[in-house]
Amino acid sequence: MAGDKVPQAAEKAQVTAEMAARADDAAAKNRRAATIRTTAIVVGFIALLYVVNVLAHGDLLRPGNITNVLRQITVNAIMAVGQTFVIITAGIDLSVGSLIALTGVVMAQIANALPFSGAGNFAVTLLVGLAVGCAAGYVNALPVVRLGLPPFITTLAMMQVARGLAFILAHGQPIPLKNSAPFDWLGTGYLFPGLLGLPGIPYAVLVMAVVVIVFFVLLARTAYGRYVLALGGNEEAARLAGVDTVRVKTLVYVISGGCAAVAGLLLMSRFASGAPQNGTGYELQAIAAVVVGGTSLMGGRGTIVGTFFGALLIGVLNNVMNLLHVESYTQLIVLGVVILLAVVLDELRKRYLAAR
Amino acid sequence: MPGPLLTMRDIVKTFPGVRALDGVTFDVNAGEVHALVGENGAGKSTLMKILAGAQPADSGEITIDGKTVTIDGPKTAERFGIGMIYQEFNLVPDLGVIENIVLGVEPRRGLFLDRAAAAAEAAKVLGELGIALPLDRKARRLSVAQQQLTEIAKCLVRKARLIVMDEPTAALTEREITALFALIAKLKAQNVAFVYISHRLEELPRIADRVTVLRDGRAIETRAMAQMPPDDLIRLMVGRALENHFPELPPVAPDAAVVLDVRGVSAASGVRVNDVAFQVHAGEIVGLAGLVGAGRTEIVRAIAGADIPTKGEIRIDGKRVVVRSPRSAIAAGIALITEDRKAQGLVLGMTVRENTTLAHLAQFERGIFIDKPAETSVANAEIAELRIRTPSAEQVVRNLSGGNQQKVVLAKWLIGHARVFLFDEPTRGIDVGAKAEIYALMVELLKHGAAIVMVSSELPEVLGMSHRVLVVRGGEVRADFARGEATPDKVIAVATGVAA
Numbered sequence: 001m002a003g004d005k006v007p008q009a010a011e012k013a014q015v016t017a018e019m020a021a022r023a024d025d026a027a028a029k030n031r032r033a034a035t036i037r038t039t040a041i042v043v044g045f046i047a048l049l050y051v052v053n054v055l056a057h058g059d060l061l062r063p064g065n066i067t068n069v070l071r072q073i074t075v076n077a078i079m080a081v082g083q084t085f086v087i088i089t090a091g092i093d094l095s096v097g098s099l100i101a102l103t104g105v106v107m108a109q110i111a112n113a114l115p116f117s118g119a120g121n122f123a124v125t126l127l128v129g130l131a132v133g134c135a136a137g138y139v140n141a142l143p144v145v146r147l148g149l150p151p152f153i154t155t156l157a158m159m160q161v162a163r164g165l166a167f168i169l170a171h172g173q174p175i176p177l178k179n180s181a182p183f184d185w186l187g188t189g190y191l192f193p194g195l196l197g198l199p200g201i202p203y204a205v206l207v208m209a210v211v212v213i214v215f216f217v218l219l220a221r222t223a224y225g226r227y228v229l230a231l232g233g234n235e236e237a238a239r240l241a242g243v244d245t246v247r248v249k250t251l252v253y254v255i256s257g258g259c260a261a262v263a264g265l266l267l268m269s270r271f272a273s274g275a276p277q278n279g280t281g282y283e284l285q286a287i288a289a290v291v292v293g294g295t296s297l298m299g300g301r302g303t304i305v306g307t308f309f310g311a312l313l314i315g316v317l318n319n320v321m322n323l324l325h326v327e328s329y330t331q332l333i334v335l336g337v338v339i340l341l342a343v344v345l346d347e348l349r350k351r352y353l354a355a356r
Numbered sequence: 357m358p359g360p361l362l363t364m365r366d367i368v369k370t371f372p373g374v375r376a377l378d379g380v381t382f383d384v385n386a387g388e389v390h391a392l393v394g395e396n397g398a399g400k401s402t403l404m405k406i407l408a409g410a411q412p413a414d415s416g417e418i419t420i421d422g423k424t425v426t427i428d429g430p431k432t433a434e435r436f437g438i439g440m441i442y443q444e445f446n447l448v449p450d451l452g453v454i455e456n457i458v459l460g461v462e463p464r465r466g467l468f469l470d471r472a473a474a475a476a477e478a479a480k481v482l483g484e485l486g487i488a489l490p491l492d493r494k495a496r497r498l499s500v501a502q503q504q505l506t507e508i509a510k511c512l513v514r515k516a517r518l519i520v521m522d523e524p525t526a527a528l529t530e531r532e533i534t535a536l537f538a539l540i541a542k543l544k545a546q547n548v549a550f551v552y553i554s555h556r557l558e559e560l561p562r563i564a565d566r567v568t569v570l571r572d573g574r575a576i577e578t579r580a581m582a583q584m585p586p587d588d589l590i591r592l593m594v595g596r597a598l599e600n601h602f603p604e605l606p607p608v609a610p611d612a613a614v615v616l617d618v619r620g621v622s623a624a625s626g627v628r629v630n631d632v633a634f635q636v637h638a639g640e641i642v643g644l645a646g647l648v649g650a651g652r653t654e655i656v657r658a659i660a661g662a663d664i665p666t667k668g669e670i671r672i673d674g675k676r677v678v679v680r681s682p683r684s685a686i687a688a689g690i691a692l693i694t695e696d697r698k699a700q701g702l703v704l705g706m707t708v709r710e711n712t713t714l715a716h717l718a719q720f721e722r723g724i725f726i727d728k729p730a731e732t733s734v735a736n737a738e739i740a741e742l743r744i745r746t747p748s749a750e751q752v753v754r755n756l757s758g759g760n761q762q763k764v765v766l767a768k769w770l771i772g773h774a775r776v777f778l779f780d781e782p783t784r785g786i787d788v789g790a791k792a793e794i795y796a797l798m799v800e801l802l803k804h805g806a807a808i809v810m811v812s813s814e815l816p817e818v819l820g821m822s823h824r825v826l827v828v829r830g831g832e833v834r835a836d837f838a839r840g841e842a843t844p845d846k847v848i849a850v851a852t853g854v855a856a
């Protein structure tokens with residue numbers, strides 16, 4: 001390998017300087033390329049939105065429609081954030097759709113049973129919901145970390161158990177909130193309604209923003225997040241580097257269960273009831289958002305921002321097709337193709353980068 | 357007398373940076389057992405892979421029955437009657453013995469597999485040799501010896517005339533070995549030839565007719581086994597004078613304190629480690645020599661908590677430490693630089709910076725956040741210190757060369773405060789320049805009072821870079837040589853079981 005030759009002492013300084021200069025050069029080139037790429041994507045996206053907006057007679061970019069899209073993606077985006085952690089460890093969580101139902105039913109019953117209303121009612125309900133979601137996540141993780149069972153199996157089992165439990169607890173019927181007042185702000189309320197003639201920001205969207213930001217920070221800026229990525233990239237290397245892999249792995253399922261509980265709270269608040277059939281099939285939507293967002297199912301790679309945009313893309317696509325009056329069966333086909341395309345493009349991009 | 361069954365002439369094979377085979381000529385007669393010996397990396401595996409069609413040769417000629425042939429793949433090798441039995445068997449664990457024997461050459465009736473014909477064929481081959489195997493049992497439930505017999509039957513069903521066996525006795529009991537040798541003798545009588553690769557020199561006189569010694573990619577000598585006393589064999593294998601590219605080892609101070617004290621440690625993952633005890637002083641390198649599979653890696657893994665010791669005690673600076681996980685070992689000041697950097701040492705998809713700080717991330721936490729600028733400056737310091745050739749700390753380590761990857765692994769452990777460094781094959785597969793840098797680094801660590809244990813399969817390296825050499829065989833320390841006493845012959849003799 002010519003590039004690896006040990007340079008003679010006399011040349012060394014010069015060579016080192018050259019290497020540094022070349023490295024700087026390469027880095028700058030990479031940065032430029034990245035900027036150009038990002039700009040191209042953003043410009044293309046805006047142009048596309050503009051065209052669709054014209055086709056939809058201006059409905060797409062109406063403020064009311066924008067808040068609508070954002071509100072529609074909240075449940076999926078929040079679930080997908082939790083799912084991202086699991087998938088980065090090369091796992092999968094199939095139970096989140098059922099956990100939405102289970103936590104929703106439990107929370108509706110708690111809210112109805114509490115002798116007090118107001119913020120206290122909301123807080124206790126939320127905590128119980130979170131406890132149920134996190135506990136379910138913990139149970140998901142146990143056989144995975146202790147026995148090395150595939151997460152596909154343990155979470156598939158939890159998917160069935162949680163769904164069955166939700167139906168039993170609710171006697172097969174949706175449980176309406178007797179007093180929905182503590183939850184109305186989250187279900188239908190807006191921050192700054194009417195300000196500047198705009199509809200305001202739905203509180204549900206704010207909750208989503210908080211979840212996205214908190215978990216973005218956790219994954220990208222803390223030691224825990226680094227360990228999640230390292231474990232997904234090479235579990236044995238992480239273990240030998242002293243990472244408590246059992247704890248790190250257990251927590252990703254707890255996070256996913258907790259996110260499902262928050263999503264369950266949003267859904268319950270919106271409908272003022274907890275229904276055992278809620279959330280059916282949502283786990284696959286969440287996985288789709290994660291994958292479209294560039295997280296590798298093989299583990300080791302993924303971002304929360306990517307997941308958010310994955311959920312957003314799917315949401316916008318649904319919305320656009322509704323505005324353009326695309327038949328709902330056709331919408332399924334389009335969505336499927338888009339998911340596949342996103343992953344194929346990502347794969348081609350990776351190959352291109354590797355081949356360079 | 358007819359010519360040889362197989363001749364490989366002037367075989368050359370080059371890998372990036374290494375001339376693995378440098379014009380090897382080798383022949384095998386029908387009905388002969390031809391032993392192939394040499395140190396790790398001498399070229400035995402490469403030569404056999406070329407014969408099996410697993411890798412193409414750069415140049416050279418192969419003749420079978422006097423006819424020049426081109427072996428361009430495993431199927432072709434099979435057609436020429438060459439059977440390979442690797443050390444790691446190639447059986448499908450969940451298929452039965454019969455299915456494994458006829459795998460890929462299944463008798464058919466129309467569209468369907470003919471189970472009866474398959475069973476008959478397997479029974480015929482086994483019956484002729486008087487082998488009893490539980491035919492319906494799945495391969496995963498067979499003993500090692502039974503799996504090996506299945507592999508042999510596989511070769512015979514394919515009408516193999518030459519069978520290559522790589523370390524066939526490594527995992528067998530003495531009784532199983534005797535049975536295997538009897539079987540080989542029977543097949544020899546039927547004119548089947550064997551290439552027999554083994555590190556166990558003491559068993560060669562029992563089985564081999566001729567022996568060829570490979571060294572540094574060359575066939576050094578071929579002789580009748582009867583005319584090859586063990587001493588000659590060892591001398592031919594080691595051959596060269598130790599190349600002197602090792603740095604001067606600073607002597608251990610006479611009053612140096614014991615840093616690592618291993619007392620009666622046993623472990624039961626992989627090769628069983630049994631009652632291992634030794635001490636390493638500040639500023640001392642203890643080399644662990646031995647054959648592949650002797651249990652050296654398992655010993656250092658037990659010390660580092662990678663496998664959990666079942667018995668014994670480990671002391672650092674006189675204080676007992678409880679090693680229950682890599683985490684607790686790291687906290688106690690033990691760093692394990694693993695043998696297989698890709699599988700165990702690095703997260704290949706992460707950057708140089710991220711890999712460098714992975715084991716000591718707590719040092720870089722400010723509040724709940726990772727202090728990335730601090731990480732970057734430490735990573736850059738290590739890049740400069742170890743002369744890691746990378747465009748920047750943000751390079752993904754997958755894109756680095758082997759030597760530079762190994763330096764990233766070292767960087768990961770250097771930024772901590774380890775007292776004990778366990779190096780497992782620290783220079784495997786890296787170029788000479790990077791090797792010299794790693795040796796220099798070890799000397800540097802010694803000067804700071806570190807205690808080093810080095811596992812290496814390269815004999816010159818163990819001898820050149822150790823103050824003391826422990827020879828390991830069967831998971832136990834069999835000999836303890838001071839630097840002056842450790843000669844290649846003595847070490848190999850103990851490692852191969854020729855001497856006690």
